Amino acid sequence: MEIxxxxxxxxxxxxxxxxxxxxxxxxxxxxxxGAMDIQNPLLRPTVEAVIVPARWFLAGLSGCGALxxxxxxxxxxxxxxxxxxxxxxxxGFVRHLEGRWGxxxxxxxxxGTKSGHH
Ligand SMILES: [Zn+2]
Numbered sequence: 001m002e003i004x005x006x007x008x009x010x011x012x013x014x015x016x017x018x019x020x021x022x023x024x025x026x027x028x029x030x031x032x033x034g035a036m037d038i039q040n041p042l043l044r045p046t047v048e049a050v051i052v053p054a055r056w057f058l059a060g061l062s063g064c065g066a067l068x069x070x071x072x073x074x075x076x077x078x079x080x081x082x083x084x085x086x087x088x089x090x091x092g093f094v095r096h097l098e099g100r101w102g103x104x105x106x107x108x109x110x111x112g113t114k115s116g117h118h
Contacts, residue, residue: 009111010076010109010110013108013109013111014072014075014076014108014109015069015072015073017068018065018066018068018069018071018072019065019069020065021061021062021064021065021068022062022065022066022069023065024061024065025058025059025060025061025062025063025064025065026058026062028058029055029058029059029062032051032054032055032058033055035047035051036051036055072108075093075108076109078093079091079092079093079109085107085108085109086105087105087107087109087110087112087114088112088114089107089110089112090107090109090110090112091109092107092108092109092110092112093107093108093109094106094107094108094114095108096117101115102115102116103115103116103117104116104117105117
């Protein structure tokens with residue numbers, strides 16, 4: 001196999017978005033945390049009506065990011081242990097996408113693309 005695969009590239013492709021989602025959720029949770037301390041009786045109902053559900057949503061978002069991350073980790077583990085995901089170059093797991101020229105598959109491991117869904 002003539003694959004020029006760096007660990008950084010692979011890690012970025014697999015984990016960049018799940019990590020970003022988790023960090024986004026956690027950052028906004030920390031950010032909205034300050035609003036929970038508002039004791040002003042005029043603002044208090046707003047905080048409870050808006051910020052509390054928003055924080056639950058953000059917690060869910062971080063949770064999804066964590067699950068996504070775990071899923072990608074599992075895929076990586078399976079691939080390293082010989083599972084065939086269908087990539088014609090490295091056997092990695094492919095995602096089915098639609099591009100300008102129709103359907104294609106993109107490998108999550110090596111980044112290789114191939115037309116059609118497999
Ligand atoms: Zn591949």
